[in-house]
Amino acid sequence: MVLKDHQPLEDIHTKVITEFSKTLEMFGLTPAEARLFVTIYINSDSMTLDEMSQALGKSKTSMSTGVRSLVDQGLVDRVWKKGVRKDLFQANKSIYKNLMSSYISRWQSAANEQETTLKNVEDQLKKRYREFSSEEQMEEADHLYQRLEQMIDFHENILKTFHKLDPK
Numbered sequence: 267m268v269l270k271d272h273q274p275l276e277d278i279h280t281k282v283i284t285e286f287s288k289t290l291e292m293f294g295l296t297p298a299e300a301r302l303f304v305t306i307y308i309n310s311d312s313m314t315l316d317e318m319s320q321a322l323g324k325s326k327t328s329m330s331t332g333v334r335s336l337v338d339q340g341l342v343d344r345v346w347k348k349g350v351r352k353d354l355f356q357a358n359k360s361i362y363k364n365l366m367s368s369y370i371s372r373w374q375s376a377a378n379e380q381e382t383t384l385k386n387v388e389d390q391l392k393k394r395y396r397e398f399s400s401e402e403q404m405e406e407a408d409h410l411y412q413r414l415e416q417m418i419d420f421h422e423n424i425l426k427t428f429h430k431l432d433p434k
Contacts, residue, residue, distance in 0.1 A: 282308065293369045295339075298324070302332040303341055307357035312345045314352045340364045363433045370428045377428070381421035388414045 287300035295303065305321050306313055313321075318329040333355050336342035341364050345354045358364055391411055398404050 279308070290365070293365045294372060296332075298328065299332050299335055302329065303336055303357060306333075306336075306342055306355060307361070309357075312347065312354035312356040314354060316352070318355075339368045341368070366431070366433050370432045374425060374428050377421045377424040381418055381425070384414060384418050384421065388418065 283301055283304045286304045287297065290300035290303060291297060301322060302318060305318065309317075309321075315326050315329045315333065318324075318333065319326045322329070333342055337344060337355070341358055341361065342355050343358055345356045347354055388411065391407060391414065395404070395407055398407055
């Protein structure tokens with residue numbers, strides 16, 4: 267492919283990183299993590315922290331923090347090459363599966379935690395129901411109980427949906 271003089275390859279490279287990073291941010295990656303991942307992913311060879319730092323114009327410390335997060339999320343792997351003493355990192359090529367699994371797992375954990383919390387509130391409401399003295403308080407408690415039930419159902423539906431979507 268021949269590029270026109272008015273749009274050098276470096277500009278297109280930067281645009282690719284910028285645009286795909288926006289997609290990755292939707293999966294909960296920070297902007298810095300997203301740019302780092304795309305940089306590593308585009309690179310045909312594994313990269314050192316120094317190379318990442320130079321490519322993105324960021325400190326080696328911030329690259330270390332970012333790559334550690336990407337490794338924890340299963341998006342980047344530490345690799346070994348004979349004769350190379352520095353840590354090398356390479357993007358996991360199964361980005362769809364890994365991003366979706368990581369994203370879904372976070373949503374499932376959050377939904378599970380919220381559902382548990384709402385059930386605890388529901389239990390408190392049930393225990394305290396007899397303490398309400400006026401008809402108005404009882405009606406308000408009934409209404410709140412019904413809404414809590416709907417909220418708990420909502421979280422259960424989230425969990426079911428994400429379980430079906432998980433590509434694991």
